[in-house]
Amino acid sequence: MAAFSSLSEFRALLAQMPAPDSQALEGAEARNGQLTKPPGALGRLEDLAIWYAGWRGSDQPRVGKRQVIVFAGNHGVTAQGVSAFPPEVTVQMVANFQHGGAAVNQLSRVAGAEMSVHALDLDTPTADFTQNAAMSEAEVVAALTTGWNAVDADSEVLVVGEMGIGNTTSAAAIANALFGGEASDWTGRGTGIDDAGLSVKTRVVAEGVARHASEDALEVLRCLGGRELAAMAGAIASARAKRIPVILDGFICSAAAACLAQAQDGALDHVVAGHLSQEGAHGKLLAALNKNPLLALNMRLGEGSGATLAINVLVAAVECHSGMATFAEAGVAAG
Structure with missing residues (x-):
């Protein structure tokens, strides 16, 4: 179970997370030089x-158990007309995940990953953050806890993804609040809104950031985030506590992770970026996090799809490292 019951306890936990094993690092570097x-x-x-x-x-090492978790939440800010799809689509897509019909189901199968979906209070959307904080402290802690507890301690790599109509608006607001600039720098078309919709969405992001500006990244998550974003943050932190490497997905997942990075230096040292999304501000956000994506395939689906695809790259890297012969083993002169 989660080892926190408040944001202050979660913040303290982030400050006590483990570091990588220095002996394993040194040994891996030495082995790499002998392959x-x-x-x-x-x-x-x-x-x-x-x-x-x-x-x-x-x-x-070898990459054993591979876990993909999709978190779903609904956003009250959709009442402002920020999405091309109605909130009911979130529920419908959760059913699709459960029945194995989404892209991430197929990609998980190809990657040899176990996939699960967690729907977070879909009948109770977060508050419209242009009017009030998206979540109370109890609500954001509950979502963080769901994410924390969803991580299997036996996993050896983790991907977290999301589903939630309106969540690119939430992610844009978080990124703007954390890293500054104008709302237009961070706001994109999401699921495909037109120019008028983009104008509305940009205004909504600006209003939310103006209302909830804070130096506290976890407060930014509470006030501008969604339950699925908080759950992703909780899962990423849980993975760190268990020394499980994490592959980041797209813009929304990266915004959730950014709240951890801004709350605690080094909080994402166990994380790599799986891909560069087509959502316009994702590259800017990855640059702010100092993460260089493994793939760039013009994907913008979310669901953890790009990161799940990148599991295969990680497995290939580890198999080459651990499975290749050294010069001595192969009887090859080392130059």
Whole structure:
């Protein structure tokens, strides 16, 4: 169960998270230098495998259990006309996930990952953040707790995704509140709104940020976020406590993660960015988080889809690192 019952306790927990295993890191770096390839020939795959080794505590790891969790929530701010789809679609898509019909179901199967979906109080949308804080402290802590408890301690890599009509508006507001600039810098078309809809959405983001500006990143999550964003943040933090590496998905997932990064330096050291979304501000957000995406395939679906696809890249990196022979083992002269 979650080890916190308030935002202050969650904040204190973030400050006590484990670091990677320095011996495993050193051993993985040494092994990488002995593998049957020219130095650096596998590019980012080498760095990815060494990073993974540090968090798993082995200089020759394998990627075992792979977990994908999709969190779903509804947003009161949709009353402002910020989305091309009605909130009912969230419920319908949850059923689709449960029946195995979504893209992330297929991608999870290909990646050998176990996928689950958690719907968070869909009948009770968050408050319209242009009028009030999206969530009370009890509500945001409950969502963080759902995410925290959803992580299987036996998992060896985690992807978190989301479903929630209106959640690109929430993510844009969070990014704007955390990193500044204008609302238009962070607000995109989401599920495909037209120019008039984009104008409304940008105004809504600006109003929300003006109302709820705070130096406290967890308060930003409470006031501008959604239950599914808070659950993703809780899951990412839970993974850190369990030394489980995490692959970030798109703009919305990255906004949730950003709240952790701004609340505690180094909170995302166990995280890599899976892909660069087509949602316009995602690249800007990843740059602010100092995360370089593994893939860029013009995806913008959400659901954890891009990050789930990137599991395969991580597995390939680790298999090369741990499965390749060293020069000594292969009887090859090392140059």
